[in-house]
Amino acid sequence: MQRPKADNFTAISRTYNQVTGGATRDVGKFILSIAPKIDKSSHILDNACGTGIVSEEIRSIHKEAPIQAIDFSSGMIEVVRGLSEENNWESFDAKEMNGQELEFPDETFTHSISNFGIFMFPDSRKGLSEARRTLKTGGWIVVTSWSLVGWYQPLYAAFNRFKPNCNLFIPPKFPLWNTKQVAFNTLSEAGFKNVETLEYNTFAKQKNIETHVTLMTSSLKKQLMKDWPLTDISEFEAILRDEFEKVVEVDEEGNYAIKMNSLVSHGIK
Numbered sequence: 621m622q623r624p625k626a627d628n629f630t631a632i633s634r635t636y637n638q639v640t641g642g643a644t645r646d647v648g649k650f651i652l653s654i655a656p657k658i659d660k661s662s663h664i665l666d667n668a669c670g671t672g673i674v675s676e677e678i679r680s681i682h683k684e685a686p687i688q689a690i691d692f693s694s695g696m697i698e699v700v701r702g703l704s705e706e707n708n709w710e711s712f713d714a715k716e717m718n719g720q721e722l723e724f725p726d727e728t729f730t731h732s733i734s735n736f737g738i739f740m741f742p743d744s745r746k747g748l749s750e751a752r753r754t755l756k757t758g759g760w761i762v763v764t765s766w767s768l769v770g771w772y773q774p775l776y777a778a779f780n781r782f783k784p785n786c787n788l789f790i791p792p793k794f795p796l797w798n799t800k801q802v803a804f805n806t807l808s809e810a811g812f813k814n815v816e817t818l819e820y821n822t823f824a825k826q827k828n829i830e831t832h833v834t835l836m837t838s839s840l841k842k843q844l845m846k847d848w849p850l851t852d853i854s855e856f857e858a859i860l861r862d863e864f865e866k867v868v869e870v871d872e873e874g875n876y877a878i879k880m881n882s883l884v885s886h887g888i889k
């Protein structure tokens with residue numbers, strides 16, 4: 621599977637927060653709990669900001685700390701600008717920009733945060749070198765990645781049951797970031813000091829299994845399944861529902877939760 625392009629992200633920009641089921645937000649909150657102090661004198665980069673989940677979490681605790689959000693998807697930037705206008709965020713700017721070619725001077729930011737961004741860039745090393753260039757000496761970087769995405773297993777199993785051996789779905793691989801050791805090495809080799817990689821496990825939560833299935837298939841229908849007859853789609857959805865039932869956990873609030881395990885790698889320039 622190829623790395624997603626900006627248009628793929630634009631296509632899901634309106635549903636992204638629901639699709640992720642709170643998983644990236646939960647990791648975003650964890651990031652802020654380990655971040656060096658954020659205050660008015662900070663300058664924070666929200667790199668590959670998506671719909672602005674990390675910026676929103678920062679704003680919920682720091683009203684004034686200057687934030688620069690960037691993303692290469694115009695749709696994502698539209699959503700985050702809407703959020704900022706709705707909430708009258710001050711000292712906030714969002715720009716459409718490639719994280720592999722940041723348009724900021726050297727030594728600009730005190731905090732460089734990329735929540736599930738740099739790890740999926742086509743060239744993560746270039747993304748890290750740009751993040752390092754634009755970070756002040758002594759500034760803090762954090763990059764998160766998934767070591768386990770609970771959706772992949774039921775999706776993979778459902779496709780294999782539907783059309784055995786066709787390899788219709790192959791989970792994307794992010795080899796620089798998928799284990800604690802390699803994520804640690806990747807950040808260290810990019811020149812950061814005091815690197816540490818922490819494991820933080822969370823869940824993508826929906827109100828029922830049907831929502832998990834619908835959210836999955838609605839994006840598949842635009843790509844992989846776009847030419848499938850309706851009967852095939854219904855048959856596949858029934859299989860997928862069955863596979864989701866095998867892995868989903870019901871939490872104390874009655875949510876249907878899928879495991880998402882993250883790696884949180886952070887260090888200092």
Ligand SMILES: C[S@@+](CC[C@H](N)C(=O)[O-])C[C@H]1O[C@@H](n2cnc3c(N)ncnc32)[C@H](O)[C@@H]1O
Nearest residue numbers: 629644668669670691692693718719735736737
């Ligand atoms: C999984 S989302 C993460 C969004 C958000 N940071 C969060 O916490 O939920 C990945 C984001 O990376 C962006 N992205 C991927 N490659 C990029 C690149 N080369 N430059 C800038 N943004 C990129 C996508 O558009 C998408 O919004």
